[in-house]
Amino acid sequence: MGCGVSRPGAANHPDHDRELSNGTGSRPPVTVTDEATEKPKTGEEGAFELPESDFVDGRLGIVEAETIEHLRNNLAVDEHYCDEDFPADNTSLFFSSRVDPDVEWKRPYELHENPKVFVDGASRRDVVQGALGDCWFLSSCAAIARKPKLIEKVVPSDQVLVGEGYTGLVVCWFWRFGEWVMVCIDDRLPTKDDKLIFARGDNPQEFWVALVEKAYAKLHGSYEALEGGQSMDALVDMTGGLAERYDMEDVPDKDNLYKLLLKSSMNGAFITASRKKNDPRQFVMLRDGDWRLAYKTDENGLVEGHAYTVSGVASVIHEKLGIVRLVRVRNPWASGAEWNGDWCDSDDKWDGVSVSQLSKLGRTQQEDGEFWMSYQDWCNQFEEVSVCTIGPDFDHNGTVDRIGQVQAIKGEWVVGVSAGGSRNDFDKFATNPQYLLTITDPDTEESGEGRCSILVGLMQEHRRSHRHTSVKMLQIGFVIYKTQHPKCRLSPAHFCHSYEEGTSGTYINFREVLARMELEPGHYVIIPATFLPDCPGHFMVRVYSPKAFQLKKIT
CATH class of the missing domain: 2.60.120.380 (Jelly Rolls)
Known part of the structure; x- marks a missing residue:
């Protein structure tokens, strides 16, 4: 010593x-x-905690290209692939003892007459969270969707879901511990009343969101295993980039953080932010069957223990207030659960901003889960922000060097x-x-x-x-x-x-x-x-x- x-x-x-x-x-x-600490809870953790063990071999869900070709070549005419390693039953839904007998697994062509992986490319608006506490993953999907080519690297767009060449087999790619690996799934998705119960696309014809969520669930062992996680991990898994997490209480200079977020956003970085859960009650998603039932919006229209996508950072000149720093945030619920404070969709403050500035911001007034708020309010409401760049940002100015x-x-x-x-x-x-x-x-x-x-x-x-x-x-x-x-x-x-x-x-x-x-x-x-x-x-x-x-x- x-x-x-x-x-x-x-x-x-x-x-x-x-x-x-x-x-x-x-x-x-x-x-x-030297000191140590435990990573904070995200707030989405379910009522059951997945047991931990030491690392053994690390190949869960990962397959080689030769295996995929073998699977495709050995399908009979008109046979659709069924994944024996991630079957369409409760073992793929839950790691705990819970059973849901009402779930029906259906392929995309059973839910839409002409399903596609992508419809008019990828967009952050495609991502809609379902009855699963994996907004840390879905908020990352929405962030990365601003660059469709990256999402299409994770979910190749040349895969068909019906018609000629259709096999029912879907391949996704994730970056895992230094390399891009392949995950093979079938396209059977969990539904109730002919509707997807977990993540879905905003367009019922588009299925990339549901498919990438299923592939990611396979990597983790089950859908339930996606309950509660770190956005920075999901960002790295889908880009191979570098992600850093900032705790708001540990950032004394909020001005510098704003400059980082502004430049990062302008230069194509991916940003998510999360709120802590102040309600000490036990997490009940797994008991009630829908994560959203246990997590209501607060008086400000925000959700505790929830991860959001930061889809824009900007400054505007207000006719009375002068320069105002703003942050655009998206709730993966893609619903009317939105911020209702200053600079919300219906706030009169927007009347003091010129039409040209509004046009540049792309401001809309839809109940789509996306909204603007002042940077000061954003700092007060969110406790953590994750920023991911595809390459290193040495001087910490938001630009990939x-x-x-x-x-x-x-x-x-x-x-x-x-x-x-x-x-x-x-x-x-x-x-x-x-x-x-x-x-x-x-x-x-x-x-x-x-x-x-x-x-x-x-x-x-x-x-x-x-x-x-x-x-x-x-x-x-x-x-x-x-x-x-x-x-x-x-x-x-x-x-x-x-x-x-x-x-x-x-x-x-x-x-x-x-x-x-x-x-x-x-x-x-x-x-x-x-x-x-x-x-x-x-x-x-x-x-x-x-x-x-x-x-x-x-x-």
């Missing part, structure tokens, strides 16, 4: 601290107290060998895997003279192995130290006498944690770790930079 005055880990230390820590011996000792190089390395924490835990025990911490990051050129345009912008992500293995258990998410984090000896692993003595150059912060059981930093050319060691020692797991380190760099494991 370290010695001296306790000091929590932080990314930035005064230069004189670093100068005093370049060696050992008489230099001041360092004690770092030019990438000079991207590298990823997968590794493993092995009990008794390389699962050392946090720096609360320097001796054990030193046994964690260590990766050498070598930076040779500064990036003056991005980060100022003499430094290079670096974005580092640590993702833990999350692909499911079993239908009735989820993968236990470990509290993870990473630390970056500078080194003068690039061929050698860092020892406990180094941690006792050196401050870190960067850190992901408090250990947390998210799938991925990220950190941006500006580093001088030189050699650095990235150390991924779990908070507690002897926690086995697989992980992946992702590094992005505008300039070329080298990344390799130190043995």
